[in-house]
Amino acid sequence: MAKSTDSAASSSPSTRESLKAVKAAQRERRQQEKLRAKENKAGVKAGKKANKKPGVFKQLREVFSMTRAHDPKVVWWMLLAFVGVLAIGLVVGLLLNNWITWLLIALPFGVLAAVVIMNRMAERAAFARIDGRPGAAGAALSTLRRGWIVPEQPVAVSPKTQDAVFRAVGRPGVVLISEGPTNRVRPLVEKERRNMQRFLPNVPIQVIATGHGKDQVELHDLSKTLKRMKKRLTKQEVQAVDKRLSALGSTKMPVPKGVDPYRARPDRKAMRGR
Template identity: 85%
Template sequence: MAKSTDSAASSPSTRDALKAVKAAQRERRQQERLRAREDKAGSRTRKKATRKPGIFKQLREVFSMTRAHDPKVVLWMALAFVGVLVLGLVIGLLVGNWITWLLIAIPFGVLAAVVIMNRMAERAAFARIDGRPGAAGAALSTLRRGWIVPEQPVAVSPKTQDAVFRAVGRPGVVLITEGPTNRVRPLVDKERRNMQRFLPNVPIQVVATGHGEGQVELHDLAKTLRRMKKTLTKQEVQAVDKRLASLGASRMPIPKGVDPYRARPDRKAMRGR
């Protein structure tokens, strides 16, 4: 009788303990689900933040930037679109099926407007960086295949921030200057002399960027280099670039004002004083 009484007394407490354990398990599962939802929402937010903008958003941003620099972009785009439509309409009237040709001309008109916008956007981008240090290097980055352009300039004036960039292609070695012609001439002459000693048979040309007489504007720089006469083969271009790279690596940086050939050892330090 005592055993049955004890078991009966202990059964409610056991049931309460089981209920408490189950409640704790349910609460833990709910917290895990909530944490999983938060992690999933955070991952979606990170993906949206790192996702590249779509093509329409990119076109809208380019159009806004170009319009801020040159409001006439709307007029030129409209003229390009209407011009293509008129051309398609004329062809359709001559053929006798103007509706079909008009429908064909619509996407080509949109394409022509986008091409006009891209051309004017490129000019606007160059206008924004014009006059800043490194603008010529940014313009050289638009060169396509066949040209080897180092990211850093080959010569820089610390005082005036004038710079000389280098491009190696089939026309040979082209030095592109950034700054007033008279002020940057010593940097160009020094760099040309150094290269002529190691590349005696390679043509070395100089192109000055700017808005003065005899200078090339940034948006015409890549076009000017591509129009140069080609004198080297692709294999020779690679060989010239490797030669210039080894020449630049062989230059040891020496602190200004120190002549290593006249440096004298500290004799007191050598004697341990």
């Protein structure tokens, strides 16, 4: 009986030490879990900040910097628009014998006028940056709003010269927009026009050449030129013409995914039968 009591007494300190070790391991594991949770939370916040869109003022600042780099006169034009609106408000206030109120009313309109001027000049600066690059006409066509159907890809491309022909379908009919020197791109445009006239005999097909030469339209005026064209089709006819052209385009061999049509080159080995 005495022996069993002595053995229990001798084993109790080791049991206590093992319990302490288990508790210490549990505390350490809980601390590690808390640290991992904090790191995950910080990573989620950092990801949200990275994906968060810039604010309005930041966007305006970036647009202003880009426009000013292209045309430093934007500062003076914006200042002139702001001061002009304030002057109009001041004159109206003096005539009505309440110039303070009208000056306060004119302040937000002056800021609005300056922002409108900046946006107009920023659009010109953006077009100037892409001018001369392949696909510039397509980028200009993307600014068209409702009423026009514009495919993302050009309807015809010359792999050798990188000349391209884009298409826009609207109430004026079908408009082919050429990109490249007029004399060089004319055969490409005429071929596309003949193909369309075969399937759309009663639909007007017009051609616009983009560029800086004679009888060419600059990129920043392309959207305005299309909107000024005489309307000849109804909205239902526009949808029908687009479906017809889409069916016509589906018969052509599609460009494989990941292939840039502007950099496409024929396989010379395949042409030689190797």
